[in-house]
Amino acid sequence: MPAFPEAAHxxxxxxxxxxxxxxxxxxxxxxxANAVAEVSDWAELREAGKQIKDHTLRHLDRYLxxxxxxxxAAGGTVHWAADADEANRIVTSLVKATxxxxxxxxxxxxxxxxxxxxxxxxxxxxxxxxxxAELIVQLGKDRPSxxxxxxxxxxxxxxxxxxxxxxxEWGRPAxxxxxxxxxxxxxxxxxxxxxxFLRAKVGVSGANFMVAETGTLVVVESEGNGRMCLxxxxxxxSVVGIEKIVPTWQDLEVFLQTLPRSSTAERMNPYTxxxxxxxxxxxxxxxxxxxxDNGRTDxxxxxxxxxxxxxxxxxxxxxxxxxxxRAGGHAYGSVYPGPIGAILSxxxxxxxxxxxxxxxxxxxxxxxxxxxxxxxxxIPEVLVHLRERVVQGGAVTREGAKVVLKPAxxxxxERAAMRAARWAFGRPGVLRTGQxxxxxxxxxxxxxxxxxxxAWSETRSLPAVPAEPFRDWWQRTKGGQETRGGKDxxx
Amino acid sequence: xxxxxxxxxxxxxxLADVPQDDTPYDQAFARPYLREHGHxxxxxxxxxxxxxxxxxxxxxxxxxxxxxxxxxxxLLAERGSAAVSVPVGLDPEWLAATEVTRVxxxxxxxxxxxxxxxxxxxACAVAIAETGTLVLDGSPDxxxxxxxxxPDHHICVVRVPDQVVSSVPQGLERLDPAxxxxxxxxxxxxxxxxxDRVEGVHGPRTLEVVLVSGE
Ligand code: SF4
Numbered sequence: 001m002p003a004f005p006e007a008a009h010x011x012x013x014x015x016x017x018x019x020x021x022x023x024x025x026x027x028x029x030x031x032x033a034n035a036v037a038e039v040s041d042w043a044e045l046r047e048a049g050k051q052i053k054d055h056t057l058r059h060l061d062r063y064l065x066x067x068x069x070x071x072x073a074a075g076g077t078v079h080w081a082a083d084a085d086e087a088n089r090i091v092t093s094l095v096k097a098t099x100x101x102x103x104x105x106x107x108x109x110x111x112x113x114x115x116x117x118x119x120x121x122x123x124x125x126x127x128x129x130x131x132x133a134e135l136i137v138q139l140g141k142d143r144p145s146x147x148x149x150x151x152x153x154x155x156x157x158x159x160x161x162x163x164x165x166x167x168x169e170w171g172r173p174a175x176x177x178x179x180x181x182x183x184x185x186x187x188x189x190x191x192x193x194x195x196x197f198l199r200a201k202v203g204v205s206g207a208n209f210m211v212a213e214t215g216t217l218v219v220v221e222s223e224g225n226g227r228m229c230l231x232x233x234x235x236x237x238s239v240v241g242i243e244k245i246v247p248t249w250q251d252l253e254v255f256l257q258t259l260p261r262s263s264t265a266e267r268m269n270p271y272t273x274x275x276x277x278x279x280x281x282x283x284x285x286x287x288x289x290x291x292x293d294n295g296r297t298d299x300x301x302x303x304x305x306x307x308x309x310x311x312x313x314x315x316x317x318x319x320x321x322x323x324x325x326r327a328g329g330h331a332y333g334s335v336y337p338g339p340i341g342a343i344l345s346x347x348x349x350x351x352x353x354x355x356x357x358x359x360x361x362x363x364x365x366x367x368x369x370x371x372x373x374x375x376x377x378x379i380p381e382v383l384v385h386l387r388e389r390v391v392q393g394g395a396v397t398r399e400g401a402k403v404v405l406k407p408a409x410x411x412x413x414e415r416a417a418m419r420a421a422r423w424a425f426g427r428p429g430v431l432r433t434g435q436x437x438x439x440x441x442x443x444x445x446x447x448x449x450x451x452x453x454x455a456w457s458e459t460r461s462l463p464a465v466p467a468e469p470f471r472d473w474w475q476r477t478k479g480g481q482e483t484r485g486g487k488d489x490x491x
Numbered sequence: 492x493x494x495x496x497x498x499x500x501x502x503x504x505x506l507a508d509v510p511q512d513d514t515p516y517d518q519a520f521a522r523p524y525l526r527e528h529g530h531x532x533x534x535x536x537x538x539x540x541x542x543x544x545x546x547x548x549x550x551x552x553x554x555x556x557x558x559x560x561x562x563x564x565x566l567l568a569e570r571g572s573a574a575v576s577v578p579v580g581l582d583p584e585w586l587a588a589t590e591v592t593r594v595x596x597x598x599x600x601x602x603x604x605x606x607x608x609x610x611x612x613x614a615c616a617v618a619i620a621e622t623g624t625l626v627l628d629g630s631p632d633x634x635x636x637x638x639x640x641x642p643d644h645h646i647c648v649v650r651v652p653d654q655v656v657s658s659v660p661q662g663l664e665r666l667d668p669a670x671x672x673x674x675x676x677x678x679x680x681x682x683x684x685x686x687d688r689v690e691g692v693h694g695p696r697t698l699e700v701v702l703v704s705g706e
Contacts, residue, residue, distance in 0.1 A: 039528060186691070232637060249668050301501075
């Protein structure tokens with residue numbers, strides 16, 4: 001995986017991609033501002049969302065146990081997975097136990113994060129993505145580039161092309177003479193996928209929220225493919241990160257107001273499904289919840305970085321980010337793109353690889369992401385914190401154990417970081433947009449100084465002013481040959 | 492050690508810096524946000540519901556209880572529906588004026604059979620005005636979740652004003668989390684293709700809401 005600057009470099013030169021991204025992010029951004037302005041208590045909702053999530057994280061062990069009890073009491077089965085491999089093994093064996101070799105999936109970042117589709121495929125199970133955008137991505141043998149609109153990098157002509165070419169490989173072919181109007185394309189997807197839904201025996205989903213008190217899971221969506229996957233199959237397997245808990249039923253009143261407005265700029269998304277275990281004769285007969293850690297407890301161990309676990313994946317921070325707008329989602333080298341990806345991926349995966357070490361630098365630190373975040377994650381603060389970690393090293397938690405990272409001095413990671421800094425500085429537009437936004441929107445600038453080179457310069461603290469001029473010292477010690485350990489032995 | 496124990500132990504270790512805090516959850520922090528946005532008369536709340544539903548491209552109709560059967564019959568006829576899915580607890584009076592074939596909601600039906608139905612008529616549990624949302628909770632007059640999903644045309648009847656609340660917080664208060672819940676705000680939609688909104692990829696492409704008043 002190339003570091004952010006190389007990947008971004010390619011993206012910046014892709015005209016179609018940049019045009020699509022610009023159009024999309026600006027459109028969503030403007031709509032979102034209206035949707036937020038409609039609710040006069042936005043600031044209070046945001047604060048409540050932050051506090052609920054923080055409280056949950058501070059007592060996560062307690063709420064996990066409570067959730068497990070409630071889900072079990074409601075007829076579900078709870079599984080725990082420490083890492084991606086374990087989660088994949090659990091899901092694969094659950095699918096195999098049903099005797100099926102096909103599953104329908106509703107878009108889920110957690111399953112993308114663990115590479116579930118590939119793991120299932122390796123075991124002979126086909127996983128069909130059913131979200132229109134995910135279908136476009138999957139048929140195009142591509143990767144998603146946005147949390148909310150994963151195929152944002154494709155325009156209608158490309159989508160028509162992909163459908164016409166690929167649909168027959170997977171099932172019902174695209175209709176003859178398919179044009180590139182969105183309505184026709186959506187209809188082709190409807191027909192193609194309906195075939196799969198109606199015969200599916202196993203559904204796989206993620207969840208936006210899990211309520212500890214009641215054991216309720218919540219999936220928020222627009223198209224209805226989620227409802228298809230959640231209600232038609234006989235077996236439902238939900239794979240969810242342990243941070244997605246809210247303590248009480250009432251807490252949903254906060255997030256069901258902030259999530260849709262922040263994310264799709266709607267008062268409410270078209271469909272929200274909530275289920276508590278299983279219900280007789282309505283929906284799946286078997287429900288499995290797979291709780292995944294996969295780096296989340298390590299993130300939790302970081303006092304500054306743990307706030308990233310508040311994220312409700314609304315994608316608002318992507319749409320305001322001047323760097324994301326130009327670089328696109330793929331440059332982030334992970335399922336979590338944009339500002340949230342820049343702080344979440346290096347925490348979930350560690351900063352050892354070049355891409356992860358470069359991600360905290362993929363930002364102009366303008367603060368627009370913090371301003372829009374409905375759970376008030378101070379992304380710039382975490383970015384600066386992670387830059388320090390990359391450059392200075394220090395104690396971190398990896399797979400539950402404390403390890404001490406070496407400073408990245410002279411290391412590939414540092415070079416990557418410095419290239420990223422140059423990349424942003426070499427693009428006045430990126431910084432200018434950032435600064436304009438900053439002056440208009442950000443009231444609380446990061447506690448530490450902004451600027452991608454900052455962490456680097458800070459760790460190379462200037463030497464104290466020498467007591468003796470260099471020339472004198474040279475003369476006195478004959479170039480240091482006669483001194484060891486600073487003791488003057490020349491006299 | 493099981494992964495469960497492993498993860499819980501990791502969580503506890505990760506939180507070593509967090510001071511013990513036994514404040515009960517309901518006292519842990521205030522909820523300073525509003526219970527509803529603005530004060531409206533009952534009629535204004537119903538108008539807001541109608542406006543927000545229409546804004547999200549649901550087709551909204553109003554009638555009195557006495558006109559309901561006629562209204563439903565007309566909507567089914569306009570649509571050319573031949574078969575309609577019917578929840579077991581739906582008031583039979585609602586379909587008294589139509590000749591279309593009734594397909595009772597049954598667990599034995601396969602999804603493919605349901606796919607051959609043209610329309611579905613249901614009641615709802617509660618409607619939220621500020622967001623233009625209908626919530627179905629699987630009660631006998633609403634049926635299984637899938638019957639409002641697979642057919643392409645959904646007619647949902649809301650009794651006004653008693654089933655209408657202003658806000659999301661008020662809506663949640665009225666719902667039972669133990670039931671399977673479906674929140675519907677406008678017809679199925681996607682904006683995945685160049686952000687153009689297209690109605691209906693998978694759910695019903697047409698959502699008609701009948702606001703019925705009086706007895
Ligand atoms: S970090 Fe905040 S703004 Fe970004 S996706 Fe998460 S919740 Fe949304």
